Amino acid sequence: MHRSAGKKCRRGRGAVAGEDAGTGKVGVLVYIVYLGHLPSTDADASEPGGFSAVEFAHHGLLNQVLDDGSSASDRILRSYKRSLNGFAAKLSEEEAHKLSGMNGVVSVFPSKTLRPLTTRSWDFLGFPQTPKEELQLEGDVIVGMLDTGVWPDSPSFSDEGFGPPPSRWKGTCHNFTCNNKIIGARSYDLTGSSSESSPLDDAGHGSHTASTVAGMAVANVSFYGLAAGTARGAVPGARLAIYKVCQGEGCSDADILAGFDDAIADGVDVISFSIGSSSPSDYFSDAQAIGSFHAMRRGVLTSAAAGNSGLDGGYVCNVAPWMLSVAASSIDRQFIDKIVLGNGQTIAGSSINTFATITNATLAFPANGSCDPESLVGGTYSYKGKIVLCPPQEGHLNDGSGPLLAGAAGAILVTRAPDVAFTLPLPGLMVTQDNFDQIMAYVNSTSNPVGTIDRTETTTNTQAPVPASFSSPGPNLITTGILKPDLSAPGVDIIASWSPLSSPSDNPNDTRKVQYNIISGTSMACPHASGAAAYVKSFHRDWSPAMIMSALITTATPMDTPGNSNATALKYGAGQLNPTKAHDPGLVYDALEGDYVAMLCAAGYTQKQLALITGSNTTACANSSTTTSPGLAASGGDLNYPTMAASVEPWSNFTVAFPRTVTNVGAAAAVVYDSNVEAADELVVDVSPTRLEFSAQNQKVSFTVIVSGVAMAEGEVRSAAVVWSSNEHEVRSPVVVYAATDDDDDAQQRA
Numbered sequence: 001m002h003r004s005a006g007k008k009c010r011r012g013r014g015a016v017a018g019e020d021a022g023t024g025k026v027g028v029l030v031y032i033v034y035l036g037h038l039p040s041t042d043a044d045a046s047e048p049g050g051f052s053a054v055e056f057a058h059h060g061l062l063n064q065v066l067d068d069g070s071s072a073s074d075r076i077l078r079s080y081k082r083s084l085n086g087f088a089a090k091l092s093e094e095e096a097h098k099l100s101g102m103n104g105v106v107s108v109f110p111s112k113t114l115r116p117l118t119t120r121s122w123d124f125l126g127f128p129q130t131p132k133e134e135l136q137l138e139g140d141v142i143v144g145m146l147d148t149g150v151w152p153d154s155p156s157f158s159d160e161g162f163g164p165p166p167s168r169w170k171g172t173c174h175n176f177t178c179n180n181k182i183i184g185a186r187s188y189d190l191t192g193s194s195s196e197s198s199p200l201d202d203a204g205h206g207s208h209t210a211s212t213v214a215g216m217a218v219a220n221v222s223f224y225g226l227a228a229g230t231a232r233g234a235v236p237g238a239r240l241a242i243y244k245v246c247q248g249e250g251c252s253d254a255d256i257l258a259g260f261d262d263a264i265a266d267g268v269d270v271i272s273f274s275i276g277s278s279s280p281s282d283y284f285s286d287a288q289a290i291g292s293f294h295a296m297r298r299g300v301l302t303s304a305a306a307g308n309s310g311l312d313g314g315y316v317c318n319v320a321p322w323m324l325s326v327a328a329s330s331i332d333r334q335f336i337d338k339i340v341l342g343n344g345q346t347i348a349g350s351s352i353n354t355f356a357t358i359t360n361a362t363l364a365f366p367a368n369g370s371c372d373p374e375s376l377v378g379g380t381y382s383y384k385g386k387i388v389l390c391p392p393q394e395g396h397l398n399d400g401s402g403p404l405l406a407g408a409a410g411a412i413l414v415t416r417a418p419d420v421a422f423t424l425p426l427p428g429l430m431v432t433q434d435n436f437d438q439i440m441a442y443v444n445s446t447s448n449p450v451g452t453i454d455r456t457e458t459t460t461n462t463q464a465p466v467p468a469s470f471s472s473p474g475p476n477l478i479t480t481g482i483l484k485p486d487l488s489a490p491g492v493d494i495i496a497s498w499s500p501l502s503s504p505s506d507n508p509n510d511t512r513k514v515q516y517n518i519i520s521g522t523s524m525a526c527p528h529a530s531g532a533a534a535y536v537k538s539f540h541r542d543w544s545p546a547m548i549m550s551a552l553i554t555t556a557t558p559m560d561t562p563g564n565s566n567a568t569a570l571k572y573g574a575g576q577l578n579p580t581k582a583h584d585p586g587l588v589y590d591a592l593e594g595d596y597v598a599m600l601c602a603a604g605y606t607q608k609q610l611a612l613i614t615g616s617n618t619t620a621c622a623n624s625s626t627t628t629s630p631g632l633a634a635s636g637g638d639l640n641y642p643t644m645a646a647s648v649e650p651w652s653n654f655t656v657a658f659p660r661t662v663t664n665v666g667a668a669a670a671v672v673y674d675s676n677v678e679a680a681d682e683l684v685v686d687v688s689p690t691r692l693e694f695s696a697q698n699q700k701v702s703f704t705v706i707v708s709g710v711a712m713a714e715g716e717v718r719s720a721a722v723v724w725s726s727n728e729h730e731v732r733s734p735v736v737v738y739a740a741t742d743d744d745d746d747a748q749q750r751a
């Protein structure tokens, strides 16, 4: 998210299936045809070039359904053949339908277009700068960024002191000069009009996220003096591999899947994915769920943004249990800006305004109440030199572009997200509707209304961390028994690297060029978690993605949302990321491919589909439901997940059981953990056994948590936590029970 607070996963409109698949042919769209695992017989599978057996098979399959005289070569845009099996092709609806019924096809779905959804933030998390001697350890870790590209000349991406890339690295650099920091870079534009593209970041977003993950420490960074300090990523010693899957219009599923296909085969360790939609899709009609599943099979964790549709009634996206879903919260630094009215009244708002002070400028309310460029420019009244007051307008982007074009001195805009400071293209501030009304009352009361706007000031937010207004909340609409988002990380007013090809306000008429910019979104929270995952991976090369996720989730710090206890756990999951603790979690909840497959079986995916996805015909769905809670198994609650969630019928008493197994990853060979329940009064949480004894490292011990309670109202949420404590570690799992509302059901049908 950048300029339009709370819109969808990043900015602008939501993704509509095929809305800009752009084939130029009526009724023909770009579809993804997903075929599951790669046949192991294909010797070429991991070769980037060449026409392999897998491609022949794709062409053969497609040719079987084409009857308009065209051939598969005219239609296939890309074969996915390095890490997963499938292709993107231009198809009619009828052709897509035919394909979906064919042998060997898991799913066929239109390629949607998604949106790409410092420094201080790490200090706020209590995460120290990496000492020199540990940089080398990080040098073996490679993070794949699926984003808008990168601006390589930023000092954050200097490779000073770096050795050559790890020898296992198979990635390449296309139309881009790599160094020993950025060791791979490619760009994809399968559904776009131009075949030429470069991994250079023309949006800023990709440079921002990449530097948050692995930027070198750069001293004396600021945005025109604001947020001054040392900018750094979580793992400054780690390598970056750039997969530019977002072009100007957005990020197509076809490009996203290409990015995953390459990143996994190239040998990345962690994938950072700050892209999403306003609500999740079914797992095998969702490029990122498919891509991250194949990543998980190869031991690669995908960390993703939870979405920015919290103010629009949307729900958390990127919910697959094999990926980490990251919510956004505030840090202790806040930016405020003030207007002093002619009557002496001071009104505070938020914005990043580093322009010179404007003194006693006339306040002007637009004649027709609209700040659209058409209303402000070319009329009889001139807004030149005035401060324009912009009321909210349904469906209009109130971003100051109208006042800027009209030559206004400044602007006052209404915001729904007063917790976020946006960078405006001219002096101004964003205020709540209440404050806007106060300004209007003053304007109406005098014949000569004036105001003075000063530069933005920095203050301390003593309540932080608080979940960001725009951060998409749960419940998880796809698998109700898996708590999403998983955890929260800083995503409000974060300073990090930027691209000079994009203005800091995103407005092309804003001529400023900056190396570092302050922006907000779950897009900014995600790379904090990706970086923390890379940090954990640098200590534990052999940990599975589930072990790393567990380490991050069980060591997160619980957060309070003052005065809003209902929203809390569904908004931020386990709490705020704590990278320092995460590298030594004591116990982890592990899960491997077979565990996810059992969950998918229980959730109703067919044995035939799952056999294609896993490439194993021993996948036996019938046996998966071995626990005492069959309903829970179908909803995902049986998966060995580090949190426990259940959706229950409203107005009925309930009992749910969560079978779990923990693995001892602490240093001590013999260790005892005792359970502690932090329960809300309204839940009864019974843990059995209450003591776990380990005599060896990597030993696994199982237990069951039984949660019961009396009837809840629709929409009510209750939470508690199960904490396993030893002398050295605390392993905390939130427990969340919620009563579904009709809204959830509606949303689920839409999803």
Ligand SMILES: *[C@@H]1O[C@H](CO)[C@@H](O)[C@H](O)[C@H]1NC(C)=O
Pocket: 175, 195, 196, 197, 198, 200
């Ligand atoms: C290489 O990148 C430049 C922009 O840096 C772009 O204009 C050009 O089209 C790209 N070339 C190819 C072959 O993709």
Ligand SMILES: *[C@@H]1O[C@H](CO)[C@@H](O)[C@H](O)[C@H]1NC(C)=O
Pocket: 219, 220
């Ligand atoms: C940071 O900037 C200040 C003022 O411009 C300067 O005095 C100081 O030496 C700089 N520090 C570093 C480490 O460059």
Ligand SMILES: *[C@@H]1O[C@H](CO)[C@@H](O)[C@H](O)[C@H]1NC(C)=O
Pocket: 342, 343, 359, 360, 450
């Ligand atoms: C702005 O206007 C106020 C009220 O009329 C006046 O007190 C103040 O001195 C003016 N400021 C400047 C810098 O002219």
Ligand SMILES: *[C@@H]1O[C@H](CO)[C@@H](O)[C@H](O)[C@H]1NC(C)=O
Pocket: 401, 402, 405, 507, 508, 509
């Ligand atoms: C930038 O300015 C040009 C003309 O000066 C105008 O046509 C265009 O709409 C402006 N762009 C934005 C985003 O305001």
Ligand SMILES: *[C@@H]1O[C@H](CO)[C@@H](O)[C@H](O)[C@H]1NC(C)=O
Pocket: 437, 438, 440, 441, 444
């Ligand atoms: C101020 O006047 C405008 C129209 O001139 C009106 O729409 C608005 O309700 C008034 N606001 C206040 C707070 O008085």
Ligand SMILES: *[C@@H]1O[C@H](CO)[C@@H](O)[C@H](O)[C@H]1NC(C)=O
Pocket: 617
């Ligand atoms: C599993 O698949 C392989 C190859 O497709 C086949 O040879 C084998 O007979 C199958 N096994 C079973 C139990 O169906």
Ligand SMILES: *[C@@H]1O[C@H](CO)[C@@H](O)[C@H](O)[C@H]1NC(C)=O
Pocket: 618, 619, 620, 623
């Ligand atoms: C499923 O159950 C059958 C019979 O109970 C058993 O033979 C088989 O091994 C089981 N399969 C799995 C994958 O557990």
Ligand SMILES: *[C@@H]1O[C@H](CO)[C@@H](O)[C@H](O)[C@H]1NC(C)=O
Pocket: 652, 653, 710, 711
């Ligand atoms: C739910 O539990 C409460 C407390 O145990 C009990 O009083 C009530 O009758 C139960 N309601 C139903 C519908 O079983």
Ligand SMILES: *[C@@H]1O[C@H](CO)[C@@H](O)[C@H](O)[C@H]1NC(C)=O
Pocket: 563, 564, 565, 566, 713, 714, 715, 716, 717
């Ligand atoms: C939580 O939600 C329920 C149902 O909507 C409502 O009755 C209750 O008052 C809410 N509690 C709080 C603290 O907001």
